[in-house]
Amino acid sequence: MATFHFDLVSPEQLAFSGEVEQVDVPGIEGDFGVLAGHAPVVAAIRPGILTVTAGGTQQKIIVLGGLAEVSEKGLTVLADVATSIQDLDRAQFADAISAMEEKLAEHEGSELDRAIERLDHFKSIQHQLSATAMH
Amino acid sequence: MASLKDMRVRIASTKATQKITKAMQMVAASKLRRAQGAAEAARPYAEKMDAVISNIASAAAGSPGAPALLAGTGTDQVHLFLVCTGERGLSGAFNSSIVRLARERALALMNQGKEVKFFCVGRKGFEQLRRTFERQIIDNVELRSVRQLGFVNAEDIARKIIARYEAGEFDVCTLFYSRFKSVISQIPTAQQIIPLVVEAPAANAGPATAYEYEPEEDEILNGLLPRNLAVQIFRALLENNASFYGAQMSAMDNATRNAGDMIRKQTLIYNRTRQAMITKELIEIISGAEAL
Numbered sequence: 001m002a003t004f005h006f007d008l009v010s011p012e013q014l015a016f017s018g019e020v021e022q023v024d025v026p027g028i029e030g031d032f033g034v035l036a037g038h039a040p041v042v043a044a045i046r047p048g049i050l051t052v053t054a055g056g057t058q059q060k061i062i063v064l065g066g067l068a069e070v071s072e073k074g075l076t077v078l079a080d081v082a083t084s085i086q087d088l089d090r091a092q093f094a095d096a097i098s099a100m101e102e103k104l105a106e107h108e109g110s111e112l113d114r115a116i117e118r119l120d121h122f123k124s125i126q127h128q129l130s131a132t133a134m135h
Numbered sequence: 136m137a138s139l140k141d142m143r144v145r146i147a148s149t150k151a152t153q154k155i156t157k158a159m160q161m162v163a164a165s166k167l168r169r170a171q172g173a174a175e176a177a178r179p180y181a182e183k184m185d186a187v188i189s190n191i192a193s194a195a196a197g198s199p200g201a202p203a204l205l206a207g208t209g210t211d212q213v214h215l216f217l218v219c220t221g222e223r224g225l226s227g228a229f230n231s232s233i234v235r236l237a238r239e240r241a242l243a244l245m246n247q248g249k250e251v252k253f254f255c256v257g258r259k260g261f262e263q264l265r266r267t268f269e270r271q272i273i274d275n276v277e278l279r280s281v282r283q284l285g286f287v288n289a290e291d292i293a294r295k296i297i298a299r300y301e302a303g304e305f306d307v308c309t310l311f312y313s314r315f316k317s318v319i320s321q322i323p324t325a326q327q328i329i330p331l332v333v334e335a336p337a338a339n340a341g342p343a344t345a346y347e348y349e350p351e352e353d354e355i356l357n358g359l360l361p362r363n364l365a366v367q368i369f370r371a372l373l374e375n376n377a378s379f380y381g382a383q384m385s386a387m388d389n390a391t392r393n394a395g396d397m398i399r400k401q402t403l404i405y406n407r408t409r410q411a412m413i414t415k416e417l418i419e420i421i422s423g424a425e426a427l
Contacts, residue, residue: 007183009179009180009183010180011177011180011286011365011366012176012286013176013177014176014179014180027349028349029349029350039347040345040347041346041348042187042190042191042346042349042355043348043349044349044350044354044355067187067355067358067359069187069346076183078180078184078187080286
């Protein structure tokens with residue numbers, strides 16, 4: 001299968017760099033898969049799980065928002081935060097969610113909508129995490 | 136003339152100082168390694184960010200609806216200087232060279248009739264600027280309690296700056312920090328961050344790739360510009376941190392060497408004086424014996 005170059009960078013580190021076969025990206029307007037030879041796209045991403053397929057194995061990485069760019073050179077994801085699923089501290093993640101729930105009351109108007117949306121994304125990540133843990 | 140005991144005390148105190156500076160040098164060296172690693176780890180993100188933003192922004196810059204962070208306010212009457220310095224001293228000319236650059240720029244602008252405001256990050260810069268520009272300092276962030284610089288710190292600063300920009304408090308924002316070139320060379324640098332300076336794409340790069348945008352182009356750009364500001368500040372803070380430890384290391388190396396020279400000189404004088412006293416006592420004894 002054809003491969004392409006994929007870089008995942010967060011402000012604090014280069015989280016992934018290498019040749020991959022497929023990457024599934026959680027875009028703001030829906031998930032999309034990127035294969036070699038994908039048309040050039042710039043897409044904003046929502047907090048979610050990014051799946052990297054390389055050499056037949058899959059790796060899941062949690063990204064909390066950012067930007068994906070596909071060009072002829074490959075795919076670059078600028079993630080706000082990128083944590084591999086194994087490294088994620090689940091208790092801390094749950095704490096972050098409950099902290100957000102508490103803070104909801106402080107927001108209002110369109111900011112409230114955004115906060116709720118972000119909370120939903122976080123909750124769906126948590127849901128997917130607990131689902132994979134059972135397998 | 137100082138007594139022998141005074142001289143012994145002085146030599147001991149110089150030795151104690153030398154031990155401290157030596158220890159500080161070694162601590163700075165190990166911290167420098169970590170700071171340098173952090174600065175290098177942040178580089179790919181900042182570079183990719185630059186590439187993406189210049190791609191999108193060069194298309195949007197000319198259009199009338201361009202966001203204010205990119206297009207500016209149309210004037211350059213009020214300048215904001217974001218001066219990033221260290222929290223601690225004992226680092227040679229590190230802090231003062233950043234402050235000097237900011238001060239020179241500020242005076243030049245004020246001579247042209249512009250208004251300059253300061254936003255200080257780091258205690259040392261704040262203390263030095265307060266002497267000359269007390270009234271013009273509008274905010275001051277201390278990173279004293281921060282053990283490990285995170286992106287969050289930069290985001291906080293960026294948020295404050297954007298809020299002030301949107302409130303119309305300034306037109307142009309310039310970032311001052313020290314670029315880390317090597318352990319012995321740190322270059323104070325000024326970089327304009329609002330409005331963003333977009334490098335024109337190189338002429339030989341061929342036609343720009345026609346991207347699909349998801350969501351719309353301006354929406355992405357609106358989200359990206361504040362982020363880019365935070366990234367630039369974060370990069371400056373990391374470079375500053377590495378520069379600080381580099382400067383501290385060489386300053387402490389110098390101090391240790393100077394202390395060594397001083398100890399050698401003091402020991403020489405001490406030994407000479409001691410010898411002279413012995414000789415004097417001998418002469419006294421001999422002439423006393425002869426007189427009998």
